[in-house]
Amino acid sequence: MNARTLVSPGLAIPVLAAVAACLAGTLLVLALGFSLGDALSSFVDGTIGSHYALAVSLNRSVVYALVGLGFILANRAGLTNVGGEGQIAMGGMVAAAVALHHGVAALPFGLAFLLPLSAATLAGAAWGGLAGVLKARVGTNEVISTLLLSFIAVWLVYGSVQSVALLRQPMTSGATLPESLPVPDATQLPLLTGDAASPVTIGLPLAVVLAIGMAILLTRSRFGFQLRAVGLNPVAATRAGFAFASTVVVAMAIAGAFGGLAGGVMLLGEQFSLKAGFSSGYGYDGLVVGLLARGSVTGVVAAALLFGFLRSGGISMEMGAGVPTALVMVMQGLIVVAVAGAAFWLDRRGSRS
Template identity: 40%
Template structure:
């Protein structure tokens, strides 16, 4: 999956959108009505299907990129800023998962790591009273530490006992989900005398600054995510530690023979991945939501798996994949509101993208692409003639 070409990845997205278009048309009431008399007037069905699909995808675009019908320039660009805002935790978590994938670890615990990052960062944000700058810095560091410690548990178990990281991180996800639910019933995390599972609001000194003013939700966490992507690129491509991670991922036995500590690499990979996912939690609790709730992580941790795979675990690809999935999330609500298309279609698109990315041979078969390393018959004949 990680070695597939960009062309296969792009075609997987196209195929997912085509199949989703069929589902959008099938769910439309006008299309269903036209299907009843298809043999009498077949063009009515085709026209209704085209209209339903076009309107849905236009609404998706207007809700995630730009709305030409908005009354002001600021409102026209607000969908793009929403896409960027939603993409922040996806980029953070996707970067962390990508490091694990390239090191041979299938870490699917980003959901729990986001939650624990949000718990620690949120508590520092609303429980302490610190000066401007210092408060936000400590809250962000706390979020990174929360995620790093939570992921480090899986790393240590993998290194010391050989425990399967998939099973361990799944269990840690469930523990984190129920732990945050419990914490929100305790007095340190409750908002006054409220019986609702919600924390006090994060102090203004611990909130990410808004980048475009109060009319937009886009905050400085987006810039931190871009900086993290640059840092991950340097780590994996320019540092000794990154070289060791990639060596362990390619062949742990050869890496051990070369004198590298495979066990230490496993621990550090998980710690760094958890810290990045924890920063995703900080984006939620210190930037977007400004409070800690049981659903603070939404489904970002699981969506980040797709983001990392779609971006082929490379920083630049992960950033673009995070923006794509942010657009699907932000535009999905607009599509539902404007056209009545079920928002579950967005989940179908995401799932189909995962399916096709996980099966590159299927995509190649649909579009009749040659397999990697395959020699076309004409080229082979030329080589044989030359020989």
């Protein structure tokens, strides 16, 4: 046994990259002439400083985790879903449309929020599945199609809140903002504590259950094996009786469903009214989370928490200590580049020798 096998590079690299990025962030704060003490105390205030901050950070992590879980599922089949942003946008838009539909708020048994949430999931599944269909039937690279679909979805949301005939709130004056009406109370996600001072939604337990389900699906189920077979060698998988086309479509649809669900959770859990660009950046952050996780559910959870708190802390640093949130972006960029650069190389080296 040599030193190399003691620490798995799969785990060591993301951790090292995250630590290095935090160091770089600290150095940047100092180099830009901000007080490190102020920056750190604002960071703490914005993450674990109050029940409210903690709840907001957790809600953010839930969105990242959902997108990240979808990403690793598709990735198991050799697919890279970069369309989280668009899937969130579609999910949020459809959730708003359904929640604002006449009569939905009056539904009993929690259907008032379950129905829009399910619709959001389906919308995301359709948006992701579309890329899967193209991959299976025309051979379109899913990276390009999901990226283009993201732009289309983001502008669909923009368009839908520009027109009163679609989702824009009735224009009562020239100052009426281009956004939808807030969704009715009954359609909003219930809070775990029931207390608005600590607004953790039921999205959190939902994400935990889905994460456990995903871990079982990926490691213990026939479908998980099928995904891996198609991902490793489509030709051999087809010979072994796994249909390539349907596996690709289903994998992309599930990845999209997770993105759509994340959009629904965002809209019904914290945003309440649909605004242009409401998904801004969440999908790409979720993609980064999925990437950092390197295929493991535990990794998704860890990375989602890291990024959720990092983002919240970053926003708080900007408000409290004047440190631009762009600092967090620099850190994220460093992490992605380092992990993608180092890990891929190690993987391939390992598999080739």
